[in-house]
Amino acid sequence: MIVRAGTGWQYALADLSLILFLVTASALAQASSAPKAPPPAPPPAPIAAAFTTEPVAVWSAGEGAPPLSQWLAQVAADPRLEVQIIVRFADKKRDVAMAQAVQLVTEGGPRASAARILVEPGERSGASVSLNYASEAFAVPASGPAASLARVSLAR
Known part of the structure; x- marks a missing residue:
């Protein structure tokens, strides 16, 4: 038996390493060229989370x-207290809840005319009115031309 130089296990290992490298490179090339799905959108935060202050009083x-x-x-x-009207509805009765919110604004008189209104689905229907301290950044001036502008920005 004649053994030739260079036919040992080192060459077989080098060949297998080269094959593994080519297969991996090919798989990575195909994965990067495939269209990527956009990441899923984060779930929307509950609207009630926008009300960051604790209520002073609830009706x-x-x-x-x-x-x-x-x-x-x-x-x-x-005058720093902000009126917030929250109406929850069940069984797809959104229109009834909207009408109830408008009715509460009407019943509340001038103090409720600039109320923050929230109508959202819930397990049970119901309405409540709360008084919360408004942030100093959104304090409504007592009078003057800026008063109407501040009320508009609060309503958003």
Whole structure:
């Protein structure tokens, strides 16, 4: 038997390494040229998360509750307090909830006319009105031409 130089296991290992390199490079080239799906959009944050302050007082319609306008006149004397109306609806009754929110604004009188309104689906239907301290950045001036502009920016 004649053994030739250069036919050992080192050459077989080098050949297998080269094959593995070519297969990996080919797979990476195909993966990078394939169209990539856009990353999934993050779930929307609940709208109620926009209300970052704790309520100072909460009103809800019920037996023995004062009328909304009377309650607002008694409790909401501080001009820094912001009126927030939250109406939840179930069973796809969004239109009824919207009408209820408008009715609460009307019942609340002038203090509720600049209220922040939130209508959202929920497990149970219901409405509540809360008073929260507004951020200093959004404080509404008492009078002057900037007062109407500030009210508009608060309503957004």
